[in-house]
Amino acid sequence: MKYRMSLITVSAVLLLGGCGTAGSGATLKNGAVEESGWKTLKKVSGREVIAELKQTVKESPKRDKAAAAQTESYEYKEGLYGEPNPELAEDMAVQAIEGPIAIEAMEKVYGGHESFENEGILFFENQMSGAEQSGIWIGVKEPDERVQKLLDELQPKVDAGEILAEPIYIFRSPHTQKELHEQQDEVGLALKGMRSERGSYGLSVNTITGVVEISHDFLKPAQQKELEGMFPDNKFHFEQDGRIVAEPGESSxxxxxxxxxxxxxxxxxxxxxxxxxxxxxxxxxxxxxxxxxxxxxxxxxxxxxxxxxxxxxxxxxxxxxxxxxxxxxxxxxxxxxxxxxxxxxxxxxxxxxxxxxxxxxxxxxxxxxxxxxxxxxxxxxxxxxxxxxxxxx
Incomplete structure (x- = not known):
């Protein structure tokens, strides 16, 4: 496995960021300090990590056993998700171990998945798909005290050796899932007005990047620019799907x-x-x-x-x-x-x-x-x- 496990025990179990003055905050559980905001601790894959768990134990036998079970699975051995290798093993372990536990904690703190969609986004990244690291990412647009509650839910799992700290990333997201859905609906209405009788399109907003992705067989360059002008705050990626439909009067x-x-x-x-x-x-x-x-x-x-x-x-x-x-x-x-x-x-x-x-x-x-x-x-x-x-x- 490629997880890096810290062998140094630090007094502050959680490192949290705040924008208040030093010493002005009140100490919370796990050694965290509550301040008026959340500072960026570091950047990973270009994202601002605002809070992180700490690897407080040298060994995680319970987690190791669960990870080993993934490499014995039919899906792994038969290469259903790709050629068996350490990167795939790590991807599968994170999705099977840290993923469910982190999602359960998120839903408990934020009142369910639908409620969390109003606050931020959640996604996995896999090395087999080109990511730098395997991980579950929990993005919050306007972080508040619930981020601390989320960490307080997860840290005991790390302390007990059930999960690793590193694969769980909590970051500042520029958008929420609800906002992405609303963007998709608005762009969809505009596309319907442009669509020719025979044309078709696929539309999605990338959860990770926020880019509006459109596959189509009818949009001309001028129409693509028109769409971009209608939504100047969004980035677009257009992909032509096969040949452009015939113009009116032309044979197909x-x-x-x-x-x-x-x-x-x-x-x-x-x-x-x-x-x-x-x-x-x-x-x-x-x-x-x-x-x-x-x-x-x-x-x-x-x-x-x-x-x-x-x-x-x-x-x-x-x-x-x-x-x-x-x-x-x-x-x-x-x-x-x-x-x-x-x-x-x-x-x-x-x-x-x-x-x-x-x-x-x-x-x-x-x-x-x-x-x-x-x-x-x-x-x-x-x-x-x-x-x-x-x-x-």
Whole structure:
């Protein structure tokens, strides 16, 4: 483990900061001094630590045993959170040991998690995610006597060897969780007014940095500057998610440079139905999804396509979502064939007419048999692989 444990016993169990004059405060429990405010004791990762616990014991056998149990866990050994190493072991130990105890103490002092959201923020940092140290951070925007009460709750746990002092950081936060939620709601309203019909966005405010993070597929540079101007006190991070949606009047169908190809195409899925503002795509390398798509009438059953979705896909069977772009792939038509691949697929759909396990045709692969002049479709039928043959005529 990488925890640094102090071997020096000091008379003041807690080091607290105050902005009053020296000697003007009253001594509290654990040797802390109450003054009119809270000074910065030190900076860790750029944050102002205003109070800290003291490691009063050289050994913490109870904590060591709990930490060792983390390295014996299935999650650690199987690398579910990353490659097993000392940094991961430390991250997991802090989250399993100091984390719950610190959260319980915080909720007791501040009257629950929701009440604390009005006062500050709480988060973990992990070395496996790039942090300098593993830790649970409790940030208070306007620290008062409750910070002392929080320390008084936690210090006995350190003294008893149940937790370590170092991974628990109490700092001055520039914002509260409630303020971040309010910022997110305000920016969300502004985004809705800018969103195009087909556009989508993801919005969050980073708890640690306070940066407004927006993923989108419709915001132009001028709109991004407009948002920044509307919220001058906030920092923004914009990330474009895929291609920008088509402008009004522009098509969202991407056609191939060549309509036909004599080389088999392996990407994409097949359009099983199209019309009335919806397409159903399944098979190949695409999942089975119904997409809302205004230009559905311009597409044809049997075409092999790749779909770029706008937003998330509803987890149902079939799935449901919105298509931002539909890329039509070249239609495979080998030399000597009468039908193209899309025409053969359209015939296969007509032949099955929903008489399949899932109520729709699941095409895994399609090949052309030149000798027999027929198309052979590898499909899923009754939860097993089967073949379907379509005459090339």
């Amino acid at each position: 169908i991407i056609m191939p440079e060549e309509t036909f190809t004599d080389t088999p195409v392996t990407e994409g899925g097949f359009i099983l139905s199209a019309g009335e503002g919806k397409i159903f795509v399944a098979g190949g390398t695409e999942g089975a999804v119904y997409y809302e798509f205004p230009e559905a009438d311009k597409l044809q059953i049997g075409q092999r396509v790749k779909v770029e979705a706008s937003g998330g896909i509803m987890l149902s069977l079939p799935g449901q979502g919105k298509a931002k772009f539909v890329e039509v792939l070249p239609d495979y038509k080998p030399a000597g064939a009468t039908l193209s691949e899309s025409q053969a697929v359209a015939k296969a759909i007509e032949m099955t007419d929903g008489k399949t396990t899932f109520g729709f045709l699941v095409i895994q692969e399609i090949t052309f048999d030149e000798k027999e002049t027929k198309w052979i479709l590898k499909i899923m039928q009754d939860d097993k692989e089967a073949t379907l043959e379509v005459a090339d005529q």
